[in-house]
Amino acid sequence: MIRLIVIIFVLIISGFVTQKMSVKKGYSKGYLWGLLLGIIGIVIVAIRPFKLNKELITKKKKFDFGPYLYILPAAIIIIVFRLVPIILSFIVSFYDWTITGPGKFIGFENYITMFHDGEFWQSMLNTFYLVIFVVPISLVLSLVFANFLNGIEKLKSLFRSIYFIPTVTSMVAISIVWKIIFNQQTGLANFFLTNIGFAPMGWLAESRGVIDLFLSSMGFNFSGFIQSFSHGIGINYNTLYLLMGGPSLALFCIIIVTIWKGLGYNTIIYLAGLQNIPKVYYEAADIDGAGKIRQFFKITWHMISPTTFYVLMMTTIVTFQVFSQIYLMTGPPIGGPLGTTKVIVYFLFDKGFGESNNLSYASAIALVLFGIILTLTLFQKRLEKKVHY
Amino acid sequence: MKKSISYIILSVCGLLMVIPFIWMLTTSVKSQLEVNKGNVGFLPIEHYSTYEEDGKVYRITSVKIEGDSTFIHVFDENMNRIRSYEKVASSRIINKKKFKLHFENYKEAFTKVPFKRYFINTVFVSFSVVLGVLITGSLAAYAFATMRFKGRDFIFYLFISMMMVPQPVYLIPSYVLLNHLGWIDTYNALIIPWIANIFTIFLLRQQFKTIPSELFDAARIDGCGRFRTLWTLVLPLSKSVIVTSAIFGFIGSWNSFMWPLIMTDSPSIRVLQVGLSYFSQEASAQTSLLMAASTFSILPLVILFLFAQKQIIASFASSGLKG
Numbered sequence: 173m174i175r176l177i178v179i180i181f182v183l184i185i186s187g188f189v190t191q192k193m194s195v196k197k198g199y200s201k202g203y204l205w206g207l208l209l210g211i212i213g214i215v216i217v218a219i220r221p222f223k224l225n226k227e228l229i230t231k232k233k234k235f236d237f238g239p240y241l242y243i244l245p246a247a248i249i250i251i252v253f254r255l256v257p258i259i260l261s262f263i264v265s266f267y268d269w270t271i272t273g274p275g276k277f278i279g280f281e282n283y284i285t286m287f288h289d290g291e292f293w294q295s296m297l298n299t300f301y302l303v304i305f306v307v308p309i310s311l312v313l314s315l316v317f318a319n320f321l322n323g324i325e326k327l328k329s330l331f332r333s334i335y336f337i338p339t340v341t342s343m344v345a346i347s348i349v350w351k352i353i354f355n356q357q358t359g360l361a362n363f364f365l366t367n368i369g370f371a372p373m374g375w376l377a378e379s380r381g382v383i384d385l386f387l388s389s390m391g392f393n394f395s396g397f398i399q400s401f402s403h404g405i406g407i408n409y410n411t412l413y414l415l416m417g418g419p420s421l422a423l424f425c426i427i428i429v430t431i432w433k434g435l436g437y438n439t440i441i442y443l444a445g446l447q448n449i450p451k452v453y454y455e456a457a458d459i460d461g462a463g464k465i466r467q468f469f470k471i472t473w474h475m476i477s478p479t480t481f482y483v484l485m486m487t488t489i490v491t492f493q494v495f496s497q498i499y500l501m502t503g504p505p506i507g508g509p510l511g512t513t514k515v516i517v518y519f520l521f522d523k524g525f526g527e528s529n530n531l532s533y534a535s536a537i538a539l540v541l542f543g544i545i546l547t548l549t550l551f552q553k554r555l556e557k558k559v560h561y
Numbered sequence: 562m563k564k565s566i567s568y569i570i571l572s573v574c575g576l577l578m579v580i581p582f583i584w585m586l587t588t589s590v591k592s593q594l595e596v597n598k599g600n601v602g603f604l605p606i607e608h609y610s611t612y613e614e615d616g617k618v619y620r621i622t623s624v625k626i627e628g629d630s631t632f633i634h635v636f637d638e639n640m641n642r643i644r645s646y647e648k649v650a651s652s653r654i655i656n657k658k659k660f661k662l663h664f665e666n667y668k669e670a671f672t673k674v675p676f677k678r679y680f681i682n683t684v685f686v687s688f689s690v691v692l693g694v695l696i697t698g699s700l701a702a703y704a705f706a707t708m709r710f711k712g713r714d715f716i717f718y719l720f721i722s723m724m725m726v727p728q729p730v731y732l733i734p735s736y737v738l739l740n741h742l743g744w745i746d747t748y749n750a751l752i753i754p755w756i757a758n759i760f761t762i763f764l765l766r767q768q769f770k771t772i773p774s775e776l777f778d779a780a781r782i783d784g785c786g787r788f789r790t791l792w793t794l795v796l797p798l799s800k801s802v803i804v805t806s807a808i809f810g811f812i813g814s815w816n817s818f819m820w821p822l823i824m825t826d827s828p829s830i831r832v833l834q835v836g837l838s839y840f841s842q843e844a845s846a847q848t849s850l851l852m853a854a855s856t857f858s859i860l861p862l863v864i865l866f867l868f869a870q871k872q873i874i875a876s877f878a879s880s881g882l883k884g
Contacts, residue, residue: 238708239704239708239709239710240710242700242701242704242708243700243716245696246697246757247757248757249697249754249756249757250720253754254731254759255719255723256738257731257733257734258723258731258734260737260738261731261734264733320570323564324567324568329870331571333866333867333870333874335574335575335578336866336870336874337863338578340812340865340866340873341816341863342816342818342858342862344816344818345856345858345859348837348851348852348854349581349582349585349852349855350581351841352588352851352852353581355848358597359601360580360601363601432578432581435578436578440878441877441878441880489727493727493729495819496818496819500838520729521729521819521823524733525736531733531736531737535730535733538727538729538730539730541727542726542727542729546725549725
């Protein structure tokens with residue numbers, strides 16, 4: 173534990189040296205110095221030379237460099253292209269960096285700007301909607317499919333493959349296909365709707381929330397209600413609408429595509445989990461006269477809970493980082509109708525590599541995202557420990 | 562009875578899962594004219610109108626209907642317009658249907674965008690990444706699994722903990738870093754950062770640990786050095802996990818989008834996914850061309866999947882089992 177703290181300390185120092193040196197002596201030199209310092213620091217702390225020397229004296233053994241040579245190629249790549257950027261992102265977020273180079277130290281200003289940025293909060297809300305819809309629906313559907321797949325013998329591998337194909341195909345091609353499916357004029361979705369006698373919908377161009385659309389179709393004046401309500405409690409109409417109206421229909425299309433894409437993977441994971449449950453339990457339950465549905469809730473659901481936690485965690489992490497489908501189906505430049513599909517990763521991409529090119533701000537957003545994911549993961553781990561059988 | 566319900570539900574949902582792919586295929590061989598008319602069903606059937614004059618049949622498009630008569634454009638056999646706004650009796654117009662596959666969409670998509678170049682780039686990048694990942698991964702995993710050295714567990718868990726950090730966090734500093742190295746818009750930016758994969762190291766380490774230590778003792782007694790033991794004993798015993806790692810590496814590299822989108826710019830080193838994305842912005846109205854390009858870009862992975870589906874599904878399933 174102490175070593176970990178020392179390592180982090182060394183890395184932060186090396187990061188700052190990188191920053192200072194690159195301002196003074198140009199980037200490549202400064203970076204080299206920081207990297208060198210970081211590696212030396214890690215090596216020193218990791219092998220604890222002082223203790224090692226004592227051992228060397230007493231055992232008269234030659235120090236073996238072999239193992240380090242074996243991990244060296246991977247370690248160089250991982251340290252340079254993973255560890256250093258991670259450390260760097262903390263540092264960058266406290267500076268005023270653009271694509272042209274480093275600026276001055278501005279402390280928490282990026283974070284303060286972020287918390288006053290309406291766009292940030294809207295993209296957080298959109299991400300939240302995405303996660304809250306995708307994760308439970310995907311979880312339930314994949315568990316149901318896995319149970320059905322587990323119960324059959326013939327054609328099992330065919331069905332498995334069919335469900336799995338979206339997982340191996342590229343998000344880019346799939347997004348293009350779905351974008352055209354949801355096209356208002358030449359799309360399959362509206363073709364289907366008009367053929368069974370419904371009015372065509374706006375799909376990816378529709379900024380109104382699904383709750384609004386549903387209630388309006390029932391004859392309820394939703395926006396009027398929000399209008400009067402917002403006057404009553406003194407909240408901005410738009411804010412209240414975004415909160416009460418639910419995800420826009422455009423975002424709902426993204427939700428459908430995201431579920432569709434991830435379903436196969438979750439089903440396969442669940443299927444593997446189901447196959448690990450010993451058959452004896454079900455045989456015993458059969459003898460006791462428990463029905464299939466009761467068996468599912470009394471046996472399967474409990475035995476499968478480690479898998480459920482894994483699926484829950486993975487789907488949450490992946491859904492928080494959704495980008496490609498947003499970029500291809502509803503952007504660029506704006507991220508959906510009235511920004512209603514702008515999720516957090518699209519927002520940081522836009523800030524970092526869009527017009528403003530504010531890399532520091534984008535880094536700060538990325539770190540907030542990381543913090544959220546880390547918190548959720550740790551929370552789920554704790555929960556898992558509590559209910560683990 | 563219970564089984565048949567399972568089959569019915571699985572079939573219906575399975576159909577919903579593949580409908581986008583089927584529609585992509587059928588739209589890719591339709592003519593754009595037909596798609597624009599709103600005939601977007603699944604069958605590539607063309608609807609057209611003709612009218613007969615002096616024993617000859619002409620292709621026409623109707624423009625405006627007024628009472629019993631219709632204004633039409635008349636075309637010759639090569640679909641060149643020969644007469645415009647001709648007024649004829651509506652009863653002389655005959656509507657016809659024809660089943661026709663327009664494979665020329667694929668050719669047209671290829672001539673509009675250098676997909677061949679993108680394809681070669683993607684293949685090159687993917688294979689380099691897989692090769693690199695396997696080499697660095699098996700070396701590191703071998704050390705982590707079989708050797709004792711100072712700081713082994715610490716380094717290993719440092720790596721593992723980095724697996725959790727989401728890509729957006731290191732994306733921006735990576736851009737800054739690659740920019741200073743002068744690697745932006747080169748193959749280096751697409752390959753070098755990805756030739757070591759923490760997950761692969763983890764997978765291979767788990768596998769190498771299952772090899773009984775007696776085998777290593779025997780190899781040592783026979784005078785086998787460390788590297789020779791890895792090459793002649795450990796790797797041949799770990800074929801299936803190596804294939805699994807290669808599949809993960811290949812699929813991940815082939816489908817990666819955000820990284821190459823940000824790190825490269827010029828068309829000469831553009832990869833397929835990025836090329837497809839640009840094409841979808843340029844040709845957003847040309848549905849059938851887009852579908853042809855999409856079909857082409859997912860084809861290699863779908864073929865790989867069909868040939869090795871058991872292995873691939875087993876690989877993905879094993880990723881969920883905790884080590």
